[in-house]
Amino acid sequence: MKRIRLIALLFALCLPLCGCMQAVRLNNRAIVQGIGIDLAEDGYLVTLQIFDAKGGGSQTAVDASKANSMTLQASGRTIAEAISAAELKQGKEIFYGQNKLIVVGEEVARQGLETIISFFNANPQSRPNVDIAMADGRAVDVMTAQISQGVLPVLSVKSLLENSRTSGRILRGQVLDVVDAIENGRLGTFMPILVKSGEGEEETVEVLGTALYRHSQLVGRADEPATRGLLWLRDDVKRTDLVVQHPKLGDVSLAVVRADTHIQPQIVDGVPHFVITCKTRSHINESIVTPENAALFQSITDLERMETDVIRAEMERALELSLRDCGTDLLELANLLDKYQHEWFVANCERYDELLPQFTWELQVSSEITRYGLQT
Known part of the structure; x- marks a missing residue:
């Protein structure tokens, strides 16, 4: 009987220790929907597309006729340092749990994806099934495209990728695919290439082809056929x-x-x-x-x-x-x-x-x- 009471007491003492992350109020978080990563003179330039409801009446109301997002840029010697700089600019904790898309600039892809992937793979908030794409040029151009369709610009891009894959036009790339290629040591990987096109109200993002990688190094491109x-x-x-x-x-x-x-x-x-x-x-x-x-x-x-x-x-x-x-x-x-x-x-x-x-x-x-x- 004493043993049962002791086990029950130990269990009760452990209950307050179950949480592994400090609780943060929602209005103190910047909810990231998309991340763009480019090379900068001193390291990396990170472009974050953050959910920012534009509807009236409440802070969380969404106006489908508007972008409902804001763009935040910061640079640092490492990706982690750039993210920290973004938090200082925003004044809120950056939250990646709802991130839908990672776009890497072409220069980053040519340098190799190990550093990028290791950051997201080690981050407990980041999900392994997040879509990853390469920009035809700079990721910032894709992430700042003023897409007029959809509730969020990044959701429009996400729908574009899903529809293109279903119709047999692209090979979908996800973080876990790159991780597998790096860890396997013999497999390659791939991801769609995105480019911003049009101007003003006609501005949009299109799929240009597929980026091909040997392990994690960009080695070529594939057109649609x-x-x-x-x-x-x-x-x-x-x-x-x-x-x-x-x-x-x-x-x-x-x-x-x-x-x-x-x-x-x-x-x-x-x-x-x-x-x-x-x-x-x-x-x-x-x-x-x-x-x-x-x-x-x-x-x-x-x-x-x-x-x-x-x-x-x-x-x-x-x-x-x-x-x-x-x-x-x-x-x-x-x-x-x-x-x-x-x-x-x-x-x-x-x-x-x-x-x-x-x-x-x-x-x-x-x-x-x-x-x-x-x-x-």
Whole structure:
């Protein structure tokens, strides 16, 4: 009985110690929605997009017709010092728990992402699934874009990224992806490239392509076809649209509604060889069957072949760019080799980056059109 009372007493004494962070009133916090990081003469320039409700009637009211945000800039020899300087300017504690996006300037990306990622990875407020993107130039230009759509500018950018990924236009990058690439030591990583465009009321942010990294070092860029090629290869295409040009039907728009890709690693003459199988299912979007173009049904096989050619070309372009030109593993081939060709991997893992451009592949692509569009 005494033992039970002692345990209960110890438990009661521990209750006041459960909190690991000092409580801070909400109105004493600057709630960060987006962070931009650029190089500066003395270290880093940090641009913070902070939630600042513009509605009337209360401090937390939101006016959807306004930006509901303010921008704060500060510099320091380190990112932590720059953030501290921002707190002094704002007079509030910076809170990252609601941060939606990190944008790194191109110069920061060329220098390497280790310092940036180590700061956010070690910060208890920062979430590992925060989106990360590279600016085409300076991050401050993206973070200060006066986007008129949406409640918050950064939420508009976030929606842009999500919609672009769903439609097969970008590879989404998150902090945890960069952390995995650094810790693995053999994998590369990627993130979308953002650029500010337009002026005044037409000012907005657009996706320019995909930044490619070897581990955490920027090594190249992928345009939209190469980006989609990587999406095919990574089995990440949820839906996308293709346009093929038929000699009789003209331009035909195809909606890919399903795609399945599998990669099988082999060792041929001591070199990794990958058999890549991709199967797609598509619908015809716009072709209208009339007496003049009644040949549509007889042309389905041709359209499937043309769709296959487009997909194969995009996959080839992505493989050449990533493996040959940039020497980076964006398809997690190292993990496949470790799992299915373990003996080769153990013997060659220390030379993996050196051997990567020697890898070979075989593409087996097939397409099936299952719906033929509007008929009249």
